[in-house]
Amino acid sequence: MNAVKPKGRVTRTDVARLANVSEASVSYVLNGTPNKVSEKTAARIRRAAEILDYRPSAFARALKIGSSQTFGVIVPDFSNPYFASLSDEIESAASEHDYSIIFATSHSDAATERICIEKLKNRNVDVIFTSSALSNEELASLDQQHCRLVFLDHPTATPDVKCVSTDFAKSIGMMTSHLFSHGHTNIALLYGGNNYTDPRIQGWHQAHQQAGLPVGPVVRSHFTREGGYRATLEMLDSSNRPTALFAASDLEALGALRALHERHVRIPEDMALVSFDGSIDTLYSYPQLTTMQQDTHNIARYAVQAALHPDSSPDVTLVEPTLTARQSCGCVSI
Incomplete structure (x- = not known):
């Protein structure tokens, strides 16, 4: 032949x-x-x-079986080690079920995210996972007629959508209480968002209220290294200089570290610093960062299960993080 x-x-x-x-x-x-x-x-x-x-033809096969066996994943920033880790875990979990992944980034911009959603729908993906920059109202209004959505890092119930997230309010409260146990009563939160109904902010307020302490300042830091750096310099120059900083992401914490080192502030002797995410970068900072470590492995697996079996999955799945104590809060000697 x-x-x-x-x-x-x-x-x-x-x-x-x-x-x-x-x-x-x-x-x-x-x-x-x-x-x-x-x-x-x-x-x-x-x-x-x-x-x-x-x-x-993948398209012909999709028509035959009613599925493209492809997921779409939208994250705000691939340079963020947390989202890199989460994306890797989702791809691994999806591959166990013979699903492929198409990745996109929203650059933390709501309009860009909407464009990404439409592009992925046009690629006939079965489900889109998104760590969203959209408000709760905007999320609830998204059209799911031709493609279902699973929200990542979104612990609030949303009609007709499965949500998988770390329990942010509980996690922030745990780490804030950990700083209280070190004797800190004047703590600032470096927070990248502008949504003050965010569960992170709720956990911050609740921890202070339960301890009977005035709520520490929340400083906008954009979830970036540069934002953490600038916000920390602002804190160091303030008249009410805190004794501890809680960065809402590892990226902000890395920026804060640079500012503290430049100003010759000893960590943790002069100022404690802790972070949220628990990415690999926290092991290679100096000092090593105490962090609330998100379980990207289980977040990814619960998300894929929610995509594949929505009828048997809860509307909101909250995944427990782990408080990993290291040098930057004073738990471990440098």
Whole structure:
């Protein structure tokens, strides 16, 4: 059986022509339909497909089975080690179910996120996972007629959507109480968002109220290294200089570290510093950062389960983090 491979994509018509059979016979064999074609003819069809290096159309297969077996994932920032880790875990969990991933980034911009959602819908993905920059009202209004959504890092119930997240309010409260246990009563929170109904802010207020202490300042720091750096310089120059900083992300904490080192502030002797996320970077800072470590492995697996089995998954799944105590709060000697 000799053939010249046609230009462009090889189709079932090309396979049928080379094997000298009908396209229906090719479909029976390549779809594994039993007892429709003799074994001799089936062997000839498989040989023709091998010679032509035939690859089934993913789009055609999606139409046949009603699924593209593809997920879309939208994150705010791939340079953030937390989102890099979470994306890797989602891809790993999806591959266990033979699903592929198409990644996109919103750059923490709501309009860009909406564009990403539409582009992924046009790629016929089955489900879109998004760590969203949209408000709760905007999230609730998203059209899911042709593609379901799973919200990541969103611990608030949203109609007709599955949400998987760390319990932010509880986590912030745990770390704030940890700083209280070190004797700190004047703590500032470096926070990247502008939504002061965020569960992180709720946890911050609740921890202070339960301890009977005035609520420490919340300083806008944009969830970036630069933001953490600038916000820390602001804190160091304030008339009410805190004795501890709680960065709402590892990126902000790394920026804060630079500012503290530049000002020759000893950590933790002069000022304690803790962070939220628990990415690998916290192990390689100096000093090593005490952090509330998010469980990206389980977040990803619960999210994929919610995508595959929405009827048996809770509307909101909260994943417990781990408080990892290291040098920057004073738990471990430098």
